[in-house]
Amino acid sequence: MLYPLFFEPVYKEIIWGGRKLEKYFNRNIPDGNIAESWEVSCHKSGMSIIRNGELKGTTLKEVIDSYGEIILGKKYNSFPLLVKLIDANDKLSVQVHPDDDYAKKFENQFGKTEMWYVIDAKENAQLVYGLKSEISKEKFIEAINLNKVEECLNYVNVSKGDVIFIPSGTVHAIMDGLLLAEIQQSSDVTYRLYDWNRVDKEGKRRELHIDKALDVINFNFEGNVLKPEFKSFDGYEIADAIKCPYFEVSIIKVNLSYKSNCNGSFKVYTAVEGEGEVLYNGISYKINCGDSFLMPAELDEYEILGKITLLETKA
Incomplete structure (x- = not known):
């Protein structure tokens, strides 16, 4: 007889992270800029381990391999989701994710459609959510070449309890001062377009993926911040x-x-x-x-x- 399965978090240190996961959730987290906690994952980049009951210490993949349909039902052969908590102490890179067809062809992974739920937000918090309506592919390429990407971005205000849907192909970035829950496809494919000209401790800039990003951007995307009605x-x-x-x-x-x-x-x-x-x-x-x-x-x-x-x- 199976039971509710709880998991050990998998923490990720990234340049834009902070310490809010420790403070807000009263957790002991590793030292450094902890940006993400992978809460439920069957992805090779961060595998969940069960923390309770008879299956304690077993990976989610091992449990699915053993129990299959009893865990997942008839629709799936592998776990299709990845659930994260995200602490954006600084702003993330401007990025985009591919759809399934592109990701399978070039990355041997699933694509990534995701959503965010705003758990906590500073006053006047913002997200990058798509591009301005007048920005075509040609105009965006010109802006990239002139280092004027920021002039093309569509900013939206968000507050606690808001929901944001990010289908594949959507240019986006989480800005500073936000604590989010993220639910997404089980994928770790991100194409960075712009990283605010920042450098790491060694003075190096993070890798960008301009060509692939331009392949997958939906330049016609229009989305709205959702205010759930109960x-x-x-x-x-x-x-x-x-x-x-x-x-x-x-x-x-x-x-x-x-x-x-x-x-x-x-x-x-x-x-x-x-x-x-x-x-x-x-x-x-x-x-x-x-x-x-x-x-x-x-x-x-x-x-x-x-x-x-x-x-x-x-x-």
Whole structure:
């Protein structure tokens, strides 16, 4: 009998990271600029290890190899998602991700469509979300050659609780002062277009991938920052956030109780505020703010209790 699976975080030190994952989630994290915590991953660049129950110490891949359909359901043979927490103490590079066809051809990986949920934000926080409407491929190439990329970028204001959908081909960058949850395809392919002319400790600039980025940019993209609208039920509120071919995400604010079941498809929950517990088969599993856990596809009814806000992801 399987159960709710919790995982050890996989931390990534990157030049733009900080220490907010430590402070906000009361965690012990490695020294340095910790930018990302991979919370649920079956990717070779950061494999999740189960931290609870009989399967403690086992990798997610090993569990899927052993249990297959019991974990994932009938739709998938491999885990299709990657869930992260992101601390942008400084701004990220301006970047774009390819779609599946391009990524499989040139990178032997899946493409990357993703979404962000704003957990915390400084006052007047911003994101780069696409290019200005008048920017064509030819104008953008000219701007790159003249080092005027910043003049082409579309900036949007964001605040706590906002949702941003980033389909493949979208030029984007997280700016400083943001703490995000990211849900994406299981991919680690990023094409950097511009890195704000910054250098590392050795005076070197990070690699850019201009040619590939220009191949995959959607110059006709138009998107809006989403403000989820909640419906109230007995014990909880729920808002539909994102529905796309790769994942469906709802935001659930539990103020007393939320009951659900997997019905043959796995679910991933990410706690973005508060704390609580998940009850399954007579056993209680503590949920701390920042925790992500996977409910295997075979599980029947479970209940989440407490005062806690979660992202519920289905694939």
